[in-house]
Amino acid sequence: MSSRMTLLLALICALGAAGGCAKKLRDRIDDQVAAERWIYDDYEAALARARTERKPLFVLFRCVP
Amino acid sequence: MRGVDLDQFQFDFDLSMMIFFVAPDGTVLGRYCASGADRHRQNTIAGLRRAAERALELFARLDEERAGLAGKKRPSPVARVEELEHDRIRKVETGDPGDDQNCVHCHNVQEAMNALLERRRDYHPDLVAAKFPLPEQVGLEIDPDDGVLIAGVRADSAAARAGLRVGDRLLRLDGQPLISIADVTWALGAVPDPGRAVLLYEREGKERGAELELAAGWKPADLLWRVSVNRMRPFLQLWVEGADAEERASLGIGDQDMALVVRGVFGPAVRAAGIRKDDVIRAIDGRRDLVDPRRFTLFIRLNHFQRGASFVLEILRAGKTLELTVKT
Numbered sequence: 198m199s200s201r202m203t204l205l206l207a208l209i210c211a212l213g214a215a216g217g218c219a220k221k222l223r224d225r226i227d228d229q230v231a232a233e234r235w236i237y238d239d240y241e242a243a244l245a246r247a248r249t250e251r252k253p254l255f256v257l258f259r260c261v262p
Numbered sequence: 263m264r265g266v267d268l269d270q271f272q273f274d275f276d277l278s279m280m281i282f283f284v285a286p287d288g289t290v291l292g293r294y295c296a297s298g299a300d301r302h303r304q305n306t307i308a309g310l311r312r313a314a315e316r317a318l319e320l321f322a323r324l325d326e327e328r329a330g331l332a333g334k335k336r337p338s339p340v341a342r343v344e345e346l347e348h349d350r351i352r353k354v355e356t357g358d359p360g361d362d363q364n365c366v367h368c369h370n371v372q373e374a375m376n377a378l379l380e381r382r383r384d385y386h387p388d389l390v391a392a393k394f395p396l397p398e399q400v401g402l403e404i405d406p407d408d409g410v411l412i413a414g415v416r417a418d419s420a421a422a423r424a425g426l427r428v429g430d431r432l433l434r435l436d437g438q439p440l441i442s443i444a445d446v447t448w449a450l451g452a453v454p455d456p457g458r459a460v461l462l463y464e465r466e467g468k469e470r471g472a473e474l475e476l477a478a479g480w481k482p483a484d485l486l487w488r489v490s491v492n493r494m495r496p497f498l499q500l501w502v503e504g505a506d507a508e509e510r511a512s513l514g515i516g517d518q519d520m521a522l523v524v525r526g527v528f529g530p531a532v533r534a535a536g537i538r539k540d541d542v543i544r545a546i547d548g549r550r551d552l553v554d555p556r557r558f559t560l561f562i563r564l565n566h567f568q569r570g571a572s573f574v575l576e577i578l579r580a581g582k583t584l585e586l587t588v589k590t
Binding site (some may be wrong): 247261 | 285
């Protein structure tokens with residue numbers, strides 16, 4: 198699969214608070230495997246990287262338990 | 263959900279998960295995660311994989327697909343979550359110290375969206391129920407591991423009349439390319455009631471067209487599975503639960519009979535009506551079949567949403583039966 202045909206991963210959730218949100222989110226959902234591949238709670242950063250890398254985004258909204 | 267651009271990311275906010283495939287210029291390629299009571303069975307890894315593959319195919323020919331993809335966004339009534347009126351959103355926005363979650367849930371957004379509709383003079387719960395119509399409402403069952411492959415066509419449905427068959431693969435609805443069941447629901451949401459939708463599908467390797475003729479009333483979906491129903495009008499703040507086995511035995515009420523035990527009375531309308539904790543509701547407006555407390559709540563939302571409406575409860579209290587009228 199070529200680089201154009203992969204997806205960047207962005208995760209947005211209910212924890213939309215400013216300041217330390219991404220860490221709080223990562224801690225709460227406790228991703229063990231895919232954590233390094235996700236851009237957490239920062240859609241604008243994900244979009245900017247998507248433009249740079251010319252890849253579409255996989256944007257996941259999920260409820261944090 | 264704080265800070266989310268609702269013009270970009272509109273979805274069925276009663277879901278606890280939703281996936282968007284988005285091109286770097288913001289074009290929505292598709293959605294994944296089905297709505298409805300059967301949504302957990304319809305969300306599968308295989309179906310997600312097929313949706314992702316189709317999204318990548320669309321991305322590879324983005325320029326030629328732009329017109330069809332334009333329908334995958336619709337203007338939101340408000341542009342951003344923080345513009346919505348909701349006590350949870352207000353708490354988060356103001357940094358309420360008593361709010362340890364600091365969290366706007368997706369269903370909070372749905373509740374606030376419902377409240378927007380409820381402020382309309384011509385409010386009807388069907389406005390809420392018609393936002394995300396399911397494929398089954400036009401007579402289609404879709405294979406969840408594929409997302410667009412027809413697995414069943416209900417006899418005498420709009421899909422059957424349009425000539426669709428098991429094994430057909432849906433490609434477009436009113437020009438929108440489809441990658442998943444969620445996409446079908448989104449595209450159906452733009453079709454009027456009554457209305458007509460143009461389908462492009464594939465059968466035996468050939469593309470074919472069909473028209474779904476949708477009769478008046480086709481669009482409202484069952485609201486029962488939705489968390490946001492609990493905050494729809496009238497918001498009575500009456501907490502009821504189905505009587506447990508021990509309570510039924512002591513009251514002499516059968517397993518299948520309506521017996522909703524009042525656990526809490528918080529709202530002014532239900533207090534004014536004289537409802538008390540531990541009352542047992544045996545009927546509402548003469549209906550004795552609403553055994554499920556969620557169905558009881560939904561019955562009130564669907565039938566007594568107008569301001570000043572009233573309904574009658576048959577109550578069992580200390581061995582006596584009485585009728586109480588609730589004015590909303």
